[in-house]
Amino acid sequence: xxxxxxxxxxxxxxxxxxxxxxxxxxxxxxxxxxxxxxxxxxxxxxxxxxxxxxxxxxxxxxxxxxxxxxxxxxxxxxxxxxxxxxxxxxxxxxxxxxxxxxxxxxxxxxxxxxxxxxxxxxxxxxxxxxxxxxxxxxxxxxxxxxxxxxxxxxxxxxxxxxxxxxxxxxxxxxxxxxxxxxxxxxxxxxxxxxxxxxxxxxxxxxxxxxxxxxxxxxxxxxxxxxx
Numbered sequence: 227x228x229x230x231x232x233x234x235x236x237x238x239x240x241x242x243x244x245x246x247x248x249x250x251x252x253x254x255x256x257x258x259x260x261x262x263x264x265x266x267x268x269x270x271x272x273x274x275x276x277x278x279x280x281x282x283x284x285x286x287x288x289x290x291x292x293x294x295x296x297x298x299x300x301x302x303x304x305x306x307x308x309x310x311x312x313x314x315x316x317x318x319x320x321x322x323x324x325x326x327x328x329x330x331x332x333x334x335x336x337x338x339x340x341x342x343x344x345x346x347x348x349x350x351x352x353x354x355x356x357x358x359x360x361x362x363x364x365x366x367x368x369x370x371x372x373x374x375x376x377x378x379x380x381x382x383x384x385x386x387x388x389x390x391x392x393x394x395x396x397x398x399x400x401x402x403x404x405x406x407x408x409x410x411x412x413x414x415x416x417x418x419x420x421x422x423x424x425x426x427x428x429x430x431x432x433x434x435x436x437x438x439x440x441x442x443x444x445x446x447x448x449x450x451x452x453x
Contacts, residue, residue, distance in 0.1 A: 229292035236281040241274060243267045243285075245292045247305070250419055250441045253433040260419075260439060261305045262340070263293040282312035286319075290326040290337075298332035306338035306362055314345055320353035327357065334358030338382055343369040346379060355380055365421075367403070373410045381416045386437070388422025395431040408436040 229243060243265040250260035265285065267274040279285050289307050297305035313319045319339065327334055338360030341349055346363055354361050360382035367390045376384070386404065394400050411418050420432050423442035432440060 229288055231288050232284055234281045234284045237279060237284065238269055241267065241269050243288070245296060248441055249445065250439045251445045253429055253437060253440050258303055260303050262441065263289060263296065263305050263307045265289050282310045283316055283318070286310045286313040287322045290322055291329060294326040294330040294332040294337050297336040298330050304336045304338065306340050308364065309339045309341050311345070314341065314349055317350065320357060323354070323359050324357045335360065338362050340364040340385065351379060373406065376410055377414050383417035383419055384411055386418065386420045391420050391422050391428055391432065395427040401431065401435060404437065405435050412436065
């Protein structure tokens with residue numbers, strides 16, 4: 227079933243999207259353990275560029291609802307969405323997420339929002355924690371967040387940026403940085419995932435450093451869930 231867009235004067239009436247999932251995998255077993263939801267926009271049956279979607283708040287609200295619908299099935303893996311900068315600036319993310327959870331009866335623990343590391347300090351995480359929503363630090367390792375700050379944010383997970391993953395099997399300084407992040411996060415009860423895994427040796431090196439899950443070209447490509 228195609229996700230339904232709320233009415234808006236800022237997008238074409240026939241604009242729709244399909245929910246796409248990029249799966250996260252257990253680096254030891256290869257099992258699918260999580261999914262990241264993305265909207266694939268289309269109009270009149272043809273692809274529509276995401277950059278042309280003017281109502282960013284509407285888009286995130288619709289994606290939250292569709293992701294919660296997908297995640298509520300106990301047989302499904304937990305689902306996360308990328309929080310758009312517009313909804314972070316607007317301050318309505320927690321309200322929109324709460325509405326999506328209530329409308330779909332999805333348990334909060336099965337839905338998470340991914341926020342870029344560079345925007346975490348400016349985001350009101352307390353409102354997200356209050357409704358039981360998981361918060362994931364995306365593109366971790368590209369900003370200036372200290373290990374000390376990592377231990378105070380109550381994050382469900384951090385997702386290491388692909389720049390840390392690339393060629394990690396042969397890069398000792400990068401291995402040391404990832405190990406420090408894994409040690410600090412694990413002590414706080416925060417999971418660690420990796421993005422952009424392309425090669426088997428990258429998967430093996432990350433697993434040896436204590437990274438539990440990951441996603442990227444090495445694993446299955448994104449799957450269309452609704453069309």
